[in-house]
Amino acid sequence: MLKVNKLTKEFKSGDYKIAAVKDISLYIPNSIFSTIMGRSGSGKSTLLSLLGALDKPTSGTIEVDGQNITSFGESKLIKYRRNKIGFIFQNYNLIPNLTALENVILPMEFVGVGLKNKKERAEDLLLRVGLSKKIRP
Amino acid sequence: MTKDENTSLTSAIDPGSFGQRQQSQQGNNNTQQGQNNSQTPRNFTMPVTATGTNDLNTTSNLNVTSLKITSGAKFDATSSQNVALIGTDLAAKNNLSIGSIFQVYGKDIKVIGIFDGGNKFANSSAIMPLKILQQLSSQANQVNSVIVQTDSIDTISSVQDAIKKKLGDKVDIVSQQDSAKQAVVPLENIKTISLYSLIGSLVAGAIIIFLIMMMIVRERRREIGVLKAIGSSNIKIVSQFTVESLVLTLMSSVLGIILGVIFSNPILKVLVSNSESSTATGGGPGQGMMARVGMGFMGAQNALRDINAVVSYDIILYGILVAVIIAIIGSAIPSFIIAKVRPAEVMRAE
Numbered sequence: 001m002l003k004v005n006k007l008t009k010e011f012k013s014g015d016y017k018i019a020a021v022k023d024i025s026l027y028i029p030n031s032i033f034s035t036i037m038g039r040s041g042s043g044k045s046t047l048l049s050l051l052g053a054l055d056k057p058t059s060g061t062i063e064v065d066g067q068n069i070t071s072f073g074e075s076k077l078i079k080y081r082r083n084k085i086g087f088i089f090q091n092y093n094l095i096p097n098l099t100a101l102e103n104v105i106l107p108m109e110f111v112g113v114g115l116k117n118k119k120e121r122a123e124d125l126l127l128r129v130g131l132s133k134k135i136r137p
Numbered sequence: 138m139t140k141d142e143n144t145s146l147t148s149a150i151d152p153g154s155f156g157q158r159q160q161s162q163q164g165n166n167n168t169q170q171g172q173n174n175s176q177t178p179r180n181f182t183m184p185v186t187a188t189g190t191n192d193l194n195t196t197s198n199l200n201v202t203s204l205k206i207t208s209g210a211k212f213d214a215t216s217s218q219n220v221a222l223i224g225t226d227l228a229a230k231n232n233l234s235i236g237s238i239f240q241v242y243g244k245d246i247k248v249i250g251i252f253d254g255g256n257k258f259a260n261s262s263a264i265m266p267l268k269i270l271q272q273l274s275s276q277a278n279q280v281n282s283v284i285v286q287t288d289s290i291d292t293i294s295s296v297q298d299a300i301k302k303k304l305g306d307k308v309d310i311v312s313q314q315d316s317a318k319q320a321v322v323p324l325e326n327i328k329t330i331s332l333y334s335l336i337g338s339l340v341a342g343a344i345i346i347f348l349i350m351m352m353i354v355r356e357r358r359r360e361i362g363v364l365k366a367i368g369s370s371n372i373k374i375v376s377q378f379t380v381e382s383l384v385l386t387l388m389s390s391v392l393g394i395i396l397g398v399i400f401s402n403p404i405l406k407v408l409v410s411n412s413e414s415s416t417a418t419g420g421g422p423g424q425g426m427m428a429r430v431g432m433g434f435m436g437a438q439n440a441l442r443d444i445n446a447v448v449s450y451d452i453i454l455y456g457i458l459v460a461v462i463i464a465i466i467g468s469a470i471p472s473f474i475i476a477k478v479r480p481a482e483v484m485r486a487e
Binding site: 033049052055056074075078079081082083085087093095096106107110111124 | 260358359362363364365366367368369370373479480481482484
């Protein structure tokens with residue numbers, strides 16, 4: 001369950017403040033596939049960054065499964081990102097000196113998945129998205 | 138000693154122009170005397186020098202530049218046998234080889250070794266046990282000179298005072314402290330140069346390592362942002378960058394140590410030779426002094442040419458330690474600063 005209440009994110013540009021997201025409120029129940037649509041520059045990426053705890057809102061609250069993540073400290077935010085969020089960036093953001101398999105394995109490292117399971121799971125995921133040719137030992 | 142008086146040996150040194158003048162003068166005198174006394178001219182011959190010693194390991198008291206045994210062997214320093222080492226030229230001139238016998242003061246002396254003394258005069262001389270030469274020349278317990286060698290340049294004055302107190306006016310004591318100090322001036326110069334080089338290279342190395350590490354970490358800001366976005370902790374990010382920089386630093390240190398060991402001696406030789414030439418042009422007190430009792434370090438200048446640089450383990454360990462500390466600081470601080478920033482801000486800044 002995701003509940004957003006009057007979420008605002010402002011950026012400073014010199015003496016000016018620009019609101020990328022302003023007073024957004026939304027509710028997404030569990031097991032729902034949702035899509036956010038809008039014009040370029042309307043604040044979609046900023047909103048997703050706030051929901052994924054990659055950025056801190058200027059005001060408003062975000063509740064995930066009943067927990068207000070905007071009040072989280074650094075360690076709780078790390079756990080939240082590690083365990084609750086899967087983020088696919090606009091420009092991929094792969095680690096350049098790692099293979100495709102290692103890039104997929106990397107988040108599992110932080111969760112503590114076993115070595116054998118990590119590899120099997122990563123290979124399975126690459127297979128499912130049609131990147132089996134990228135699997136190299 | 139001269140051939141006709143005390144030894145059967147003939148000098149290997151030609152009289153030269155001085156000798157020829159002497160010969161000519163003696164001839165004229167003798168001719169004049171001959172006119173009066175009917176005496177024949179007497180040929181001038183160079184004397185054969187024999188040096189008595191009880192220490193064959195110190196060349197400075199043997200009137201030789203170096204002592205290299207070309208055949209046979211050295212005698213025991215405290216030997217009481219009628220033996221001698223003779224120079225290569227003297228041996229050739231008198232057809233002597235190992236086991237040959239010649240006479241000194243009427244006694245048979247056996248050749249047990251032939252040496253190369255490093256110069257013409259040394260190679261035309263003989264070296265015998267001190268005790269034997271004293272007996273043969275009826276100068277028991279008498280010596281011309283004694284060279285006292287001290288353990289350290291710092292104790293020369295006190296040793297000099299002690300000898301003066303013991304022997305009084307019987308001997309002239311000349312300290313070679315000034316020349317010894319002169320001889321080690323190149324080392325002092327090298328020490329100063331090395332110290333400043335060390336400080337300079339450490340500071341420069343520290344700055345370079347620090348800046349490189351900062352640059353590497355800053356260039357990988359996006360990677361830090363991604364790692365944070367997928368759940369990596371700040372500690373893990375700092376540890377990763379620190380370990381990476383430590384591996385790089387240790388590999389560089391090993392390479393640096395190998396290059397240091399290889400090039401330390403050639404660099405030292407160049408430094409010594411440069412320092413020697415710069416100090417030699419300055420001259421210095423004590424040069425050319427004759428000593429009845431000489432105080433050590435006479436071969437210090439020669440010893441400088443045999444000097445070797447030794448890279449000790451503690452220096453290597455200190456060097457690595459400093460490099461490691463700088464690498465840790467240089468990587469941990471910037472990675473920690475970047476890791477503290479929100480992932481979106483880091484990636485937005487790219």
